[in-house]
Amino acid sequence: MDPHLLRTYVTVARLASFSEAARELGYTQSAVSQHIAALEADLALPLLTRRPVAPTPAGERLLEHAGALLLRLDAARADLDRFAAAPRATLSVAASPLALHARTLAALPATGVTLRALPREAVPAAVATGEADAGLVDGIAAPSDPLRLPDVAPLAATGVAEEPLAVVLPTTHPLAGRSGLRLDDLVDARWLDAPAAGLPLDRLRGAHGGPAGRGFRTALRYEGTDTRTLAALAAAGHGLALLPAPVAADVSGATAVPLIAPRLVHRTELLLPAASRAEPTGPVAEFTRRLKS
Amino acid sequence: MDPHLLRTYVTVARLASFSEAARELGYTQSAVSQHIAALEADLALPLLTRRPVAPTPAGERLLEHAGALLLRLDAARADLDRFAAAPRATLSVAASPLALHARTLAALPATGVTLRALPREAVPAAVATGEADAGLVDGIAAPSDPLRLPDVAPLAATGVAEEPLAVVLPTTHPLAGRSGLRLDDLVDARWLDAPAAGLPLDRLRGAHGGPAGRGFRTALRYEGTDTRTLAALAAAGHGLALLPAPVAADVSGATAVPLIAPRLVHRTELLLPAASRAEPTGPVAEFTRRLKS
DNA sequence: GCCCGCTATAAGCGTTCCTGATGGACGATG
DNA sequence: CATCGTCCATCAGGAACGCTTATAGCGGGC
Numbered sequence: 001m002d003p004h005l006l007r008t009y010v011t012v013a014r015l016a017s018f019s020e021a022a023r024e025l026g027y028t029q030s031a032v033s034q035h036i037a038a039l040e041a042d043l044a045l046p047l048l049t050r051r052p053v054a055p056t057p058a059g060e061r062l063l064e065h066a067g068a069l070l071l072r073l074d075a076a077r078a079d080l081d082r083f084a085a086a087p088r089a090t091l092s093v094a095a096s097p098l099a100l101h102a103r104t105l106a107a108l109p110a111t112g113v114t115l116r117a118l119p120r121e122a123v124p125a126a127v128a129t130g131e132a133d134a135g136l137v138d139g140i141a142a143p144s145d146p147l148r149l150p151d152v153a154p155l156a157a158t159g160v161a162e163e164p165l166a167v168v169l170p171t172t173h174p175l176a177g178r179s180g181l182r183l184d185d186l187v188d189a190r191w192l193d194a195p196a197a198g199l200p201l202d203r204l205r206g207a208h209g210g211p212a213g214r215g216f217r218t219a220l221r222y223e224g225t226d227t228r229t230l231a232a233l234a235a236a237g238h239g240l241a242l243l244p245a246p247v248a249a250d251v252s253g254a255t256a257v258p259l260i261a262p263r264l265v266h267r268t269e270l271l272l273p274a275a276s277r278a279e280p281t282g283p284v285a286e287f288t289r290r291l292k293s
Numbered sequence: 294m295d296p297h298l299l300r301t302y303v304t305v306a307r308l309a310s311f312s313e314a315a316r317e318l319g320y321t322q323s324a325v326s327q328h329i330a331a332l333e334a335d336l337a338l339p340l341l342t343r344r345p346v347a348p349t350p351a352g353e354r355l356l357e358h359a360g361a362l363l364l365r366l367d368a369a370r371a372d373l374d375r376f377a378a379a380p381r382a383t384l385s386v387a388a389s390p391l392a393l394h395a396r397t398l399a400a401l402p403a404t405g406v407t408l409r410a411l412p413r414e415a416v417p418a419a420v421a422t423g424e425a426d427a428g429l430v431d432g433i434a435a436p437s438d439p440l441r442l443p444d445v446a447p448l449a450a451t452g453v454a455e456e457p458l459a460v461v462l463p464t465t466h467p468l469a470g471r472s473g474l475r476l477d478d479l480v481d482a483r484w485l486d487a488p489a490a491g492l493p494l495d496r497l498r499g500a501h502g503g504p505a506g507r508g509f510r511t512a513l514r515y516e517g518t519d520t521r522t523l524a525a526l527a528a529a530g531h532g533l534a535l536l537p538a539p540v541a542a543d544v545s546g547a548t549a550v551p552l553i554a555p556r557l558v559h560r561t562e563l564l565l566p567a568a569s570r571a572e573p574t575g576p577v578a579e580f581t582r583r584l585k586s
Numbered sequence: 587g588c589c590c591g592c593t594a595t596a597a598g599c600g601t602t603c604c605t606g607a608t609g610g611a612c613g614a615t616g
Numbered sequence: 617c618a619t620c621g622t623c624c625a626t627c628a629g630g631a632a633c634g635c636t637t638a639t640a641g642c643g644g645g646c
Contacts, residue, residue: 065369076358
């Protein structure tokens, strides 16, 4: 299970073509064919169906492993490269959309910053592989509990902000007059499913609010990253949205009601490669210091 | 960064010798020397000091990455092998000591079981690499919250038991008469540090009970795995011990007082390789079914 | 000061791995 | 239904890699 073989395997699976993968990887088609054959021989399992080229069930599982493995490998290389690299004058930050708010934006240095918005899951990977010097992720957690992040590589996470959560309802909604909402009040409600723009609802399920099996019923799925659109959808009655209270309060044409039970908060964390802990100077350290003060 | 090179690197680092590592790996000393040279050239970093052979700071970091990487690789291979392997009649279970209690033991099949007690951190790895068919881990968590486990590989975790926590005090202790204890009552207390036999105290720190910087003061460190010894140490006044309430209640010569704040429980989870989800029959499925019912 | 053990380097050789060419299978097209 | 085109599998040759054997260089112990 050579990483080279895994790399060509995931490429073939992604492109659904041996020849295409060969072009992308700079190999001949023959080499790619031999790579796949070697993998299948090694594991004694068929990994791909040919014509059309698609992963078998075993291949599907290998894809999960291979993805994580190659990511981990890139992360290791990037981490070690940082040891040798000269400190740079620029700062590249990867952040999930809702992690960008007054508190974090204020901490950014005045010049030399590249800010990249990414889906929540991609932020740890970006920091681990060195694509970003630092990351900002947000999520739902119990007060002063750390977020549950996929540990692709040793990363140091520090909490930088916590704020209440609020439910965004149409002004005409029967519960819009409440001063606070319990999740139990909303078990029958329809939610907006907006993994990129909003908050991951599945963190609520199971842990609190009833038996683990009960999911959240979703009315509409929004795949963009724009929070204003999400709020507008909620205002238009397409479903309820869960947002950090400061964001929810700004929504026009809708009412924001704080979530009071279960006791959960919107939390933002700073992600750094564990190696840079010791680094005393440079834009990363500057950013870190301003976030913590 | 070939896995073979990483493998020899970690071996050299562990044995602090090129020649020893060569013997263990079945290479010549020359090959090992070339492996290390290749790694150092690739990363453009010195990884080991020679005479004595010891990792440099960069080498220390590589060790962390390499360990996780090789583990992940073994896990992937084991997971894929399960696809091809014929279902077996035996069941091998890896468990942390406190995960073994009436509820879990009752679910074990009558015959063909190998039960291996391991330190808490090693259980996920054992399941991932296929050394065990299933795992039982315990830990501290908020009620109906999942445990925080290192994700070495895609594993499926299911809660199987939760029970209150109790503090074990000498009968003469001023707080021994209480019917319940708050963690705040105990900030100044001395604790027994028993990572193998007891519960990991650091889960308490930070999340609850005050500023994150405040640690737990430990009086005595016990490195064995025997819970009775731990209890005896607590009874003898060497420090306080935190245990699941049913276990703590059985301690003679000491008093067990339930922990009532923060609201935390002792939780046991079943760990299965994510692949075996679909497996409908066999001893693993049998064990799973009996645990869940 | 000599010797022993350890790591580094050099040369040789077997194996691996990639390329280029060719064969065979499937699907599209008329 | 025949033909063509595309795509993957296979084969043979050559370059490159990686391991072994042999030897040099360096330190520490006696």
